[in-house]
Amino acid sequence: MRDRWESLATLVRLTFAASPWLATTELVLVVVMAVAGPLQAYGVARMVNAVTGQGSVTAAAVILFAALALAFGGLVLSEAVRHRLEDGIELSLQRELLDLATGPPGIGHHEQPEIADRIGAAKEEFRRLRGTAGTIGSGLAVLVSTVTGLVLLAGIHPLLLLLPLLGLLRLWASAFGAREFRHAITATMQHHRRLDRLAEIAAHPRHGLEVRAFGLRGLLTDRIGELFEQQNEPRWQARRKGQLLEIAARVLFGLGYGAAIVFVVWLAREEHATAGDVTMVMLLAPQTDQAAQRLSDTVRVLIALLDVAGHLRWLRRYVGEQVAWEGAAQPPPALRHGIGLREVSFTYPGTQRPVVRDLTVHLPAGSTVALVGDNGAGKTTMVKLLSRLYDPSAGTILVDGTDLRTIDHEAWRSRISAGFQDFVRYEYTAREVIGLGDPARLPAPDQGDPGESDSAYDAAIEAGDARAVIDRLPDGLDTRLGTRFGGADLSGGQWQRLALARAFLRERPLLVLLDEPAAALDPESEHALLDRFNAASAATRATGGITLLVSHRLSTVRMADLILVFDEGRLVEAGDHDTLIAAAGAYAELFELQASAYR
Numbered sequence: 001m002r003d004r005w006e007s008l009a010t011l012v013r014l015t016f017a018a019s020p021w022l023a024t025t026e027l028v029l030v031v032v033m034a035v036a037g038p039l040q041a042y043g044v045a046r047m048v049n050a051v052t053g054q055g056s057v058t059a060a061a062v063i064l065f066a067a068l069a070l071a072f073g074g075l076v077l078s079e080a081v082r083h084r085l086e087d088g089i090e091l092s093l094q095r096e097l098l099d100l101a102t103g104p105p106g107i108g109h110h111e112q113p114e115i116a117d118r119i120g121a122a123k124e125e126f127r128r129l130r131g132t133a134g135t136i137g138s139g140l141a142v143l144v145s146t147v148t149g150l151v152l153l154a155g156i157h158p159l160l161l162l163l164p165l166l167g168l169l170r171l172w173a174s175a176f177g178a179r180e181f182r183h184a185i186t187a188t189m190q191h192h193r194r195l196d197r198l199a200e201i202a203a204h205p206r207h208g209l210e211v212r213a214f215g216l217r218g219l220l221t222d223r224i225g226e227l228f229e230q231q232n233e234p235r236w237q238a239r240r241k242g243q244l245l246e247i248a249a250r251v252l253f254g255l256g257y258g259a260a261i262v263f264v265v266w267l268a269r270e271e272h273a274t275a276g277d278v279t280m281v282m283l284l285a286p287q288t289d290q291a292a293q294r295l296s297d298t299v300r301v302l303i304a305l306l307d308v309a310g311h312l313r314w315l316r317r318y319v320g321e322q323v324a325w326e327g328a329a330q331p332p333p334a335l336r337h338g339i340g341l342r343e344v345s346f347t348y349p350g351t352q353r354p355v356v357r358d359l360t361v362h363l364p365a366g367s368t369v370a371l372v373g374d375n376g377a378g379k380t381t382m383v384k385l386l387s388r389l390y391d392p393s394a395g396t397i398l399v400d401g402t403d404l405r406t407i408d409h410e411a412w413r414s415r416i417s418a419g420f421q422d423f424v425r426y427e428y429t430a431r432e433v434i435g436l437g438d439p440a441r442l443p444a445p446d447q448g449d450p451g452e453s454d455s456a457y458d459a460a461i462e463a464g465d466a467r468a469v470i471d472r473l474p475d476g477l478d479t480r481l482g483t484r485f486g487g488a489d490l491s492g493g494q495w496q497r498l499a500l501a502r503a504f505l506r507e508r509p510l511l512v513l514l515d516e517p518a519a520a521l522d523p524e525s526e527h528a529l530l531d532r533f534n535a536a537s538a539a540t541r542a543t544g545g546i547t548l549l550v551s552h553r554l555s556t557v558r559m560a561d562l563i564l565v566f567d568e569g570r571l572v573e574a575g576d577h578d579t580l581i582a583a584a585g586a587y588a589e590l591f592e593l594q595a596s597a598y599r
């Protein structure tokens with residue numbers, strides 16, 4: 001229960017944080033409108049009494065008009081205020097969710113089902129939170145108008161207070177149904193995420209060829225259908241249960257309504273109530289019914305909102321804990337000694353088998369280091385550890401003698417450049433696609449064309465061998481890329497060249513991570529890339545920066561100063577090309593095998 005109150009407090013804070021001024025105005029308007037309903041009934045009752053000779057017609061008319069003016073004026077103003085407030089809430093939530101998803105130093109939270117489910121639930125439903133102001137407002141409105149109505153009913157006869165009590169029964173039924181439905185949603189979130197992923201595969205243009213070539217359409221449709229059933233059956237069942245209970249509660253309320261009217265008519269005939277009282281009960285009873293309906297709707301929505309707010313609080317806490325142990329040290333301006341790994345082991349969260357084992361190695365400042373090994377040997381994992389997407393399960397990574405964990409992760413990442421095999425195809429202009437490699441260099445939206453003259457862009461384009469790609473684009477760097485938004489499409493290799501240019505944009509990086517950077521390039525381009533890569537490495541070297549290259553093509557890695565050969569997470573050989581060839585071990589064997597394929 002305490003949890004629910006805290007979630008409610010989160011919702012209220014969310015509303016006021018979005019715009020304190022609008023939230024307060026909305027609050028006042030809601031109370032005003034809530035009082036207006038019962039006040040109208042009271043005004044009508046006074047009017048009926050005045051007509052039958054009891055009381056003043058003018059006073060009754062003033063009350064009636066005041067109530068109508070409050071209701072109408074409040075409605076018009078509240079509509080306008082609420083929309084702006086909702087937009088504000090949505091915007092601040094979008095920002096917060098993005099912060100939360102990217103906030104933790106690592107990416108482990110994306111790969112743990114429980115956390116992925118929470119983020120999934122929050123993402124799916126966070127738009128609902130937009131309605132927070134409306135829901136809280138309408139809950140408050142019902143409470144105020146109910147209390148006002150209760151006071152008026154009690155003034156006629158205390159027994160009439162039983163009518164709103166019946167409304168409470170409806171409320172309970174509604175809350176029960178809503179809770180059941182929320183449980184069903186949480187229990188089926190796994191199915192929902194799978195469904196989402198399958199739908200994405202089926203719809204994404206990049207998967208179109210594979211889906212058709214393998215004739216996967218029928219299979220995907222069937223699986224989507226099955227998952228849809230598995231997801232929705234428990235949700236439907238929960239909904240049916242809730243609806244049945246609500247119907248029963250409504251019938252009871254209807255009976256109570258009838259009884260209240262009979263009772264007040266009897267009171268009037270016994271001269272314990274006036275004609276105005278009868279009118280007022282007739283008007284207030286439907287208002288009580290509507291209030292119960294609105295309150296039960298509000299409760300249903302509020303329970304859903306409290307759940308989403310619960311996810312939000314959990315995520316905030318989780319991210320807070322992740323960030324709490326963060327170090328605050330700054331990375332060195334330049335590397336003097338290099339990066340040392342001491343007895344580093346790593347096991348992915350939720351798994352048992354270490355994929356990097358007892359790794360002790362020194363990556364000298366200013367060197368080019370290549371990682372080679374079979375699929376699954378642990379090369380990419382090593383890249384993830386060095387970029388602090390994960391921390392080692394055991395052992396230490398030292399940057400010029402400082403434990404990487406004590407360095408502020410964002411400051412560390414700001415000194416890293418990276419080019420990956422599964423790079424992101426940002427569907428922006430070519431300038432932005434490259435500029436994202438160093439966001440500080442991105443042109444501000446209102447600036448004209450600063451990137452083109454920026455020599456850093458030119459150098460990055462050269463290093464990534466992307467000049468020919470840019471030259472063929474109709475508007476050069478200003479061409480929008482990606483067909484989904486009507487931009488120019490590129491081949492896989494062309495995208496990769498831009499990704500490489502992006503990786504080389506940052507000046508003076510301490511670490512350049514290139515994970516299979518030539519995977520989508522043809523062999524000729526790969527050779528051209530090598531020369532450029534050497535030139536770019538030389539620039540990195542000047543600040544002691546280390547270039548780390550992962551590649552299966554040994555012709556690409558042979559010029560590295562240090563080649564590390566991995567096998568099942570262990571370092572089995574280390575040295576430069578000549579040393580490893582002379583050692584006639586695994587590297588020499590693999591090199592000979594690849595070289596013979598080209599002869």
Ligand SMILES: Nc1ncnc2c1ncn2[C@@H]1O[C@H](COP(=O)(O)OP(=O)(O)OP(=O)(O)O)[C@@H](O)[C@H]1O
Pocket residue numbers: 111348349351355373374375376377378379380381382
């Ligand atoms: N997120 C993850 N969760 C659990 N295990 C993972 C995860 N990512 C990778 N692994 C496992 O870790 C091992 C090493 O993977 P890694 O990607 O580092 O290999 P690699 O040497 O880069 O392989 P490749 O040459 O195929 O890219 C593999 O057995 C893989 O199944």
